[in-house]
Amino acid sequence: MSGGEARAVGVGSALTAPAPRPAEEASRLPTSEERELRLRVDRSSRRPVLVAFGCSLVALLLGSVFGLTASVQMHSPELAGPGWLTFGRVRTAHLNAMVYGWASLAMLGVSLWMIPRLVHQELKWARLAEFGVWIWALALGYQLVRILGGIPSGMEWLEIGLYTGDTFLTVGGGMVGVALLRTLLARAVPHLYVSVWYIMAALIWFPIIFITGNWPAWAGAESAAVNWFYAHNALGLWLTAINVGAAYYLIPKVLGRPVYSYQLSLVGFWTLGFFYSLNGMHHVIGGPMPTWMITTSITASVLMVIPVAAVAINHHMTVVGRFAALRYSPTLRFVVLGAMAYTAVSLQGIFTALREVNRITHFTQWTVGHAHVGVYAFATLILFGSIYYILPRVLRREWPSARLISWHFWLVLLGIALYVTALTVAGVFQGLYLMDPAVPFRASVDVTLAGLQARSVAAVMLTAGHVVFAWHVWRLWRRPTPERELAPFHALRPVVREAGS
Amino acid sequence: MKQTWLLVGGALVVIGFAWMVLVGIPHTMLVRVEAPPGLEPYTESQARGRTVYIRNGCIYCHTQQVRDDAFTSDVARGWGRRPTVPADYVYDRPHLMGTMRTGPDLINVGIRLPDPEWHLIHFYDPRAVVEWSIMPPYRFLFDEVPEEEVGPDDRVVAIPGRGPDEPVVVATPDVLALVDYLRSLNRSYPLAQPAGAAEDAGIAEPGEPAEVDDRSGRTMP
Amino acid sequence: MTDRDLDRDVERMHRLLYREPADPGEGREPAPWWLWVLVAITLFWGGWYLGRYGGTFDASAHLAFAGPPRELPDERVAPPPEDLVELGGSLYVRHCQTCHQAEGEGVPGVFPPVVQTEWVVGSPDVLIRILLQGLEGPIEVAGELYTGFMPGWEALLTDEELAGVATFLRQWQENDAPPVAPEDVARVRAETADRVEPWTAPELTDPLEDGP
Numbered sequence: 001m002s003g004g005e006a007r008a009v010g011v012g013s014a015l016t017a018p019a020p021r022p023a024e025e026a027s028r029l030p031t032s033e034e035r036e037l038r039l040r041v042d043r044s045s046r047r048p049v050l051v052a053f054g055c056s057l058v059a060l061l062l063g064s065v066f067g068l069t070a071s072v073q074m075h076s077p078e079l080a081g082p083g084w085l086t087f088g089r090v091r092t093a094h095l096n097a098m099v100y101g102w103a104s105l106a107m108l109g110v111s112l113w114m115i116p117r118l119v120h121q122e123l124k125w126a127r128l129a130e131f132g133v134w135i136w137a138l139a140l141g142y143q144l145v146r147i148l149g150g151i152p153s154g155m156e157w158l159e160i161g162l163y164t165g166d167t168f169l170t171v172g173g174g175m176v177g178v179a180l181l182r183t184l185l186a187r188a189v190p191h192l193y194v195s196v197w198y199i200m201a202a203l204i205w206f207p208i209i210f211i212t213g214n215w216p217a218w219a220g221a222e223s224a225a226v227n228w229f230y231a232h233n234a235l236g237l238w239l240t241a242i243n244v245g246a247a248y249y250l251i252p253k254v255l256g257r258p259v260y261s262y263q264l265s266l267v268g269f270w271t272l273g274f275f276y277s278l279n280g281m282h283h284v285i286g287g288p289m290p291t292w293m294i295t296t297s298i299t300a301s302v303l304m305v306i307p308v309a310a311v312a313i314n315h316h317m318t319v320v321g322r323f324a325a326l327r328y329s330p331t332l333r334f335v336v337l338g339a340m341a342y343t344a345v346s347l348q349g350i351f352t353a354l355r356e357v358n359r360i361t362h363f364t365q366w367t368v369g370h371a372h373v374g375v376y377a378f379a380t381l382i383l384f385g386s387i388y389y390i391l392p393r394v395l396r397r398e399w400p401s402a403r404l405i406s407w408h409f410w411l412v413l414l415g416i417a418l419y420v421t422a423l424t425v426a427g428v429f430q431g432l433y434l435m436d437p438a439v440p441f442r443a444s445v446d447v448t449l450a451g452l453q454a455r456s457v458a459a460v461m462l463t464a465g466h467v468v469f470a471w472h473v474w475r476l477w478r479r480p481t482p483e484r485e486l487a488p489f490h491a492l493r494p495v496v497r498e499a500g501s
Numbered sequence: 502m503k504q505t506w507l508l509v510g511g512a513l514v515v516i517g518f519a520w521m522v523l524v525g526i527p528h529t530m531l532v533r534v535e536a537p538p539g540l541e542p543y544t545e546s547q548a549r550g551r552t553v554y555i556r557n558g559c560i561y562c563h564t565q566q567v568r569d570d571a572f573t574s575d576v577a578r579g580w581g582r583r584p585t586v587p588a589d590y591v592y593d594r595p596h597l598m599g600t601m602r603t604g605p606d607l608i609n610v611g612i613r614l615p616d617p618e619w620h621l622i623h624f625y626d627p628r629a630v631v632e633w634s635i636m637p638p639y640r641f642l643f644d645e646v647p648e649e650e651v652g653p654d655d656r657v658v659a660i661p662g663r664g665p666d667e668p669v670v671v672a673t674p675d676v677l678a679l680v681d682y683l684r685s686l687n688r689s690y691p692l693a694q695p696a697g698a699a700e701d702a703g704i705a706e707p708g709e710p711a712e713v714d715d716r717s718g719r720t721m722p
Numbered sequence: 723m724t725d726r727d728l729d730r731d732v733e734r735m736h737r738l739l740y741r742e743p744a745d746p747g748e749g750r751e752p753a754p755w756w757l758w759v760l761v762a763i764t765l766f767w768g769g770w771y772l773g774r775y776g777g778t779f780d781a782s783a784h785l786a787f788a789g790p791p792r793e794l795p796d797e798r799v800a801p802p803p804e805d806l807v808e809l810g811g812s813l814y815v816r817h818c819q820t821c822h823q824a825e826g827e828g829v830p831g832v833f834p835p836v837v838q839t840e841w842v843v844g845s846p847d848v849l850i851r852i853l854l855q856g857l858e859g860p861i862e863v864a865g866e867l868y869t870g871f872m873p874g875w876e877a878l879l880t881d882e883e884l885a886g887v888a889t890f891l892r893q894w895q896e897n898d899a900p901p902v903a904p905e906d907v908a909r910v911r912a913e914t915a916d917r918v919e920p921w922t923a924p925e926l927t928d929p930l931e932d933g934p
Contacts, residue, residue: 034744073637074603077627083641088558118745150556154595184505192502194748201512208516212524221587221781222531224596229523237516249746256743261751266502267761273512277519286568287598288585291777291785293527298775299768306761313754359573363564363602434602437577440815441605442633448603449635530781569784579816579878586783612878615856616871618832619821630829631820661829689877 037120038393044122045112046394048130048176052109053387055137057470059101062144064463066094071459075452084148092159093147099234100140100160100169103375106383107242108133108176111199113390114249115180118196119187125179132175139168155223157231158213166214170207177203194265198245201273205237221288228280235374236276240342243382244272244311247339250382250389252318254332255325260317268310275303282353285362301353308346315339330405334385337413341377348373360435365448366427369420376462377416384412384469397479404472411465419458426451536591539690543592543682550682553675554597557639564599565608565686579613580606582689589688604636611687620680621658621672629661642676645669806882806901810890813883817875826894832870834863842891843899848926849891850902850910853884856920874920881907 070091073079080086112133116123123129143165146152152161160166180203184196213230252259259265281289281297319325319336326333348370352361361367388405392398399405426448433444502508536542543551554560567581575581585608590596614620619630625643627634643658645668651657656672663670777785814822821833828835836842841863842849856874860867875884885904892899 038742075635077635077637080637080640083557086557086639086641087637088561089556091561092558151558152556154555154560154597156560156600190503192505192508193746197502197508200508204509204512205516208520212520219594220531220534220590220592220596222528223594224590224598225527225531226524227596229519233519252746253743258747258749260749261753262748263751264753264757265748267753267757270511270515273515274518277516278522280523283600284566284598286573286584286784287566288587288589288783290527290530290587290781290783291775292779293523295772295775295777296522299771302771303764303768305764306757309757309760310753313757317751318749355572359568362568363600367600434578435574437574437579438812440812441578445603445633445635527781534781571784582877584784587781613817613873614820615873616821616833618870622829622832630823630833632824659831661832 038117041116041120041122042113042393042396044126045116048123048126048133048179049109049113049390049394051130051137052105052112052133053391053473055133056102056105056109057473059097059105059137059140060466061470063094063097063102064459064466066090066097068456068459068463070094071452071456075449075456083150089148089151092151093144095157096140096147096159097144098375099157099239101137101144103239103379103383104173105133105137105140106387107202107239108136108173110246110383110386110390111180111203111242112176113394114195114246115199116183118189118193118249119184120189121183121186123179124182124186129176129179132172132179135168135172135175137172139165139172155213155227157234158227160214162214162216166210170210173203173210174207177207193249194259194262194269195245195249197265197269198241198248201269202238202241202245205233205241205273205277209233209237224284224287225281225289225293228283230280232280232283233277236279237273239375239379240276241272243338243379244342246382246386247315247335247342250331250335250385251315251339254329254335254389255319255322257318257322260314264310264314268307268314271303271310272307275300275307279304279353282358285353285355285358298353298355301350304346304350308343308350312339312343330409331385331389333409334381334388338378338380338382338385341373341381345370345373345378360431361427362431364427364430364434365423365451366431369423369427372416372423373420377420381412384408387473391473391476395476397476399472400475400479401472404468404475408465408469408472411461411468415458415461415465418461419455422451422454422458531587534587534591537588537690537692540589540592540688541685543685546678547682547685549675550678550680551597553642553679554682557642559607560597560599562601562603562636564602564606565596566598567606567608567688575606581609583692585688586692588692607683608686608688611684612689615684617677617680617684618658620683621656621676622660624676624679625658625660625670639676642673642679644671644673646671806886806889807893808886809883810886810888813879813887814890817879818887821872826891828863831866832868834861834866834868834870836891837895837897839863843897846888846892846900846902846906847910849888850884850907851914851921851926853879853888854907854911854914855917857923857926858920859922861923872920876911881905881911 069085070087073087073090077087083089112123112129140160143160146161146164147159151159153159160169180200184200209230213226213234215226218226248259248265278300279297281293282301285294285298287294315336326336351357352366352370388399429447430444433439433447434441567575567583567585569584570576576583589608590598623630623636624639626638626640627636628638646655647668651669651671656677658670658672660670818836822828822836823833826835826837834841841852841861852872854874854876857872858870860869862868875887879887881904884907885902888902888907891897892901
C-alpha cells in the first residue's frame with residue numbers, strides 16, 4: 001500500500017515540479033490571504049459543483065453502456081431486442097446522455113468552480129445555480145427514458161422533447177448562467193482572464209443557439225439549415241468554448257507560469273466566435289441547400305485555421321520546456337492531450353469541409369470518428385483533467401490512488417486511439433466505395449465491418465476506463481476527512497499564516 | 502479585457518451576425534420556395550409512417566438527399582434521377598436529410614422498391630431478402646399470432662423460412678404506415694424551369710443557349 | 723486532541739493549497755509573425771473562394787460546380803463496359819438483386835426466380851415490356867403463383883442498359899436465349915410510350931401471340 005499511497009499524495013494535480021522556476025514567473029507560493037480566499041471561494045461553489053459532477057458521472061456511465069450496446073448491435077444486428085433497445089434509439093440515448101448529460105453537466109460544474117476562482121469572488125446565488133443543475137439533470141434523465149420509448153423529434157442533436165425537455169434545460173442552464181453572471185459582476189479583479197471570456201461567452205451563446213435550434217417553426221430545407229446551425233455550434237460555441245477556457249486556466253495554473261501571449265488569446269477568442277458560428281452548413285455539402293450558404297460555411301471552416309493556430313501556439317508555448325511535468329500531474333496529462341486533440345480535430349474538420357474531401361467522407365464512419373476526436377479526445381479528456389483538479393479542492397482531500405488514475409488514463413487513451421483509427425480507416429474505404437458507382441453497395445457495408453468490430457473493443461475499453469474513474473471518485477467521496485471534526489475555518493487562520501510564512 | 506460589457510456585447514454581436522447569415526436571411530429565401538407541381542403532401546397514413554421512421558431512428562443509417570451529381574456519384578448510383586433541391590422538402594417537417602449512409606439513400610426508394618411485401622419481409626428480417634444486410638430487424642413492429650386467431654383484416658406476412666407450425670406474422674398498422682411512407686418517397690418529377698434562370702445565375706457561358714440539365718433542376722429555386 | 727495534532731491536520735488540509743501556485747496571468751509575448759502571414763493568406767483565399775463558388779444570393783442549390791466549364795472531369799461515370807452481358811451483370815447487382823437475389827433464385831412465394839423462367843427466355847418483347855414499365859398482379863412463374871409488384875425501369879435505365887440487363891438475364895446460368903439489342907429496346911419503348919402503369923401478366927400473354 002505504502003508505495004501507492006505515497007505517490008498518491010502527489011497526484012492531487014497541482015504538482016511541485018522539480019524543475020527550477022525562473023524568478024519572473026508567477027510561480028511564487030500563495031500568500032495566506034490568497035489561500036484563504038481560495039478556501040472561501042471553493043466552499044461557496046462546493047454544492048452546485050458536486051451536484052453537477054455527480055450527475056455528469058451517472059450520465060457518463062449510462063452513456064457508455066448505451067454506446068457499447070449500439071456499437072455491438074451495429075455489426076451484430078441480430079442482437080436487436082425489443083423496441084426500446086433498437087439501434088436507432090440506443091444510439092440516440094447515447095448521444096444525448098454524453099452531450100447533454102456527461103459533457104454539459106461536467107462543463108457546468110467546471111464553470112461554476114472556475115468563474116468564482118477567476119474573479120476572486122464567492123459564487124453568488126449558489127442555491128439558484130444548484131437548483132438549475134438539478135433541473136437540467138432531472139429533465140435530461142426523463143428525456144433519456146423518452147428517447148428509448150421512441151424518439152420524439154426527428155433531428156439529430158435535437159431529439160430532446162420541446163416542452164418536456166428543452167424548456168427545462170434552457171431554464172436550468174439559464175439559472176446557472178445567471179448565477180455566474182451575477183458573480184462576474186461582483187468580481188474582485190480588474191482584469192478578466194481569458195478563461196472567463198470563453199466560459200461566459202459560451203453561457204451567452206448556448207441559450208441563443210439552443211432556442212433557435214428547437215424553435216418549432218422551421219420546415220423543409222430550412223429545418224436542415226437550422227439543425228446544422230445549432231448542432232455545429234453546440235460543438236463550437238458550447239463544448240469547445242468551455243473546454244478551451246478550462247485548458248487556458250489549468251495548463252498555466254498547474255505549471256505556475258503565465259499563459260504565453262495575451263495577443264494570441266485575443267486573436268484566438270474573437271476569431272473562434274466569428275468563424276465557428278458560421279460553419280454549420282458544411283454538414284450539407286452538395287445537398288439541397290442554397291449554394292451560397294454552403295460556400296459561406298466552407299469558407300468559414302477554412303478560416304478556422306486562424307483561431308486554431310492561435311490557440312495551439314498559445315497552449316504549446318505555455319507548456320514548452322515543461323513537458324516532463326506531464327508525468328507528475330494527471331490534470332496536466334489529460335488537459336494537454338485534450339488541447340492537442342483540439343488542434344487535431346480542428347485541422348481534420350477543416351480538411352473534411354473541403355468539397356473534394358467531403359464528397360468521399362460525408363455520410364461515412366469517418367464522420368463518427370471525427371466527432372469522437374472532438375467530443376472525446378478533446379472535450380472529455382479536458383473534463384477528466386478538470387475533475388482531477390477540482391474535486392480534491394472542493395472536497396478538500398486527496399485522490400486515494402495513483403494507480404487508479406493511471407488505469408483510467410491508459411484505458412481511455414488507448415481506447416479512443418483505437419476507436420478513431422478504426423472508424424477513420426473504415427470510413428475512408430466506405431466513402432471510396434460509395435463514390436464509385438461500379439462498386440456494389442454491399443462492398444461499402446462489408447468493408448466497414450472490421451472497423452465496427454474494432455470499435456466495439458474500443459467501446460469496452462472506454463467503458464472500463466469510465467468505471468474505474470467513477471469508482472475512484474466514489475472512493476474519494478467516501479474518504480474520511482480530518483477537517484470534518486475541526487473547528488470552523490476562521491479559528492484556524494493564525495495557524496495557517498504561521499505555516500505559510 | 503477589462504470591461505464586462507465588451508465581452509457580453511462582443512459575444513452577442515458575433516452570434517447575432519452568424520444568426521442573420523445562416524438563419525435569418527435564409528429564412529426570407531426559403532419560406533418562399535414553393536412545392537413543385539409533382540410533389541404531393543403526405544397523406545395521413547404516410548405522415549404516420551413518417552413518425553414511425555423518426556421514432557425508430559432510421560435517420561441514423563439512412564439519408565434522404567441526392568447530392569450534386571457534378572462531384573458525387575449519388576445519381577450514377579441510381580439513388581435518384583437528379584439531385585434534390587430545397588423545393589423537394591417543403592412538406593418535410595422536420596427534414597430527414599440524414600448524415601449517415603450505412604444503408605442506401607431513401608429519398609427515391611418508392612421508385613426502386615414499390616413492393617410492400619418486400620418492405621414487410623425486410624423489416625421483419627432484413628437478412629431474409631438481403632443476406633449481407635446489417636440493418637436491424639424491426640420485429641416489434643409485427644405481432645405473432647397463432648394461425649387460428651388471424652382476423653380477416655389482418656395483413657399476414659409470408660416470411661421465408663418459417664415453419665408451418667410457427668405462429669404467423671401479422672403487420673401492425675405502424676409498419677403498414679411506414680411502408681406506405683417509403684413507397685411515397687419519390688422525387689423524380691421534373692422541376693419547373695423559370696426561363697432564363699441559368700443566365701441570371703451567371704453560370705451559362707455567354708452566348709450559349711441557357712441549356713440547363715433538366716435532371717438536376719439546378720436553377721430551380 | 724493536542725495542539726500538535728491539530729497543526730498536522732491543518733497542514734494536511736491545506737497541502738493542496740500550499741502546493742497550488744498563484745492564478746495564471748497573461749504573458750505579453752507578441753504573436754509570431756508567420757501567424758499574421760497565415761491570417762492574410764487565408765483571408766485572401768476566403769474572399770476568392772466566396773466569390774468563385776458563392777453562387778447566387780437566393781435559394782438556388784447546386785450552382786457551384788454547374789455550368790461549363792465543369793470543375794471536375796466526369797470521372798464519376800465509369801465508362802460503360804463494351805460487353806452487354808458485363809454491363810447487365812453489374813446493373814443486376816445494383817437494381818434487381820434486392821428482390822430476385824444473388825443467384826436469381828428469388829424468394830419463395832414473394833419474388834419469382836429469373837433463372838429458367840419462361841418470361842425471361844421467352845419473347846424478348848415481353849421481357850422488355852416487363853423491364854420498362856414493371857409488372858403487377860398475379861403471375862405464374864415456374865409453376866408457382868406470385869402476386870407482387872415489380873418496378874419499371876423506363877426512366878432510370880437507358881436502352882443500352884436495359885438491353886444489357888435483358889441479355890445478361892437471358893444468358894445467365896442455365897438460361898440460353900438470344901441476346902436483346904439496344905435497338906429492340908428503343909423500338910418497344912416507342913411502342914409503349916403511352917403506357918404508365920405496370921403491365922399485368924394476362925396483358926402480356928394475350929395480345930402478343932408470340933408470348934410464352
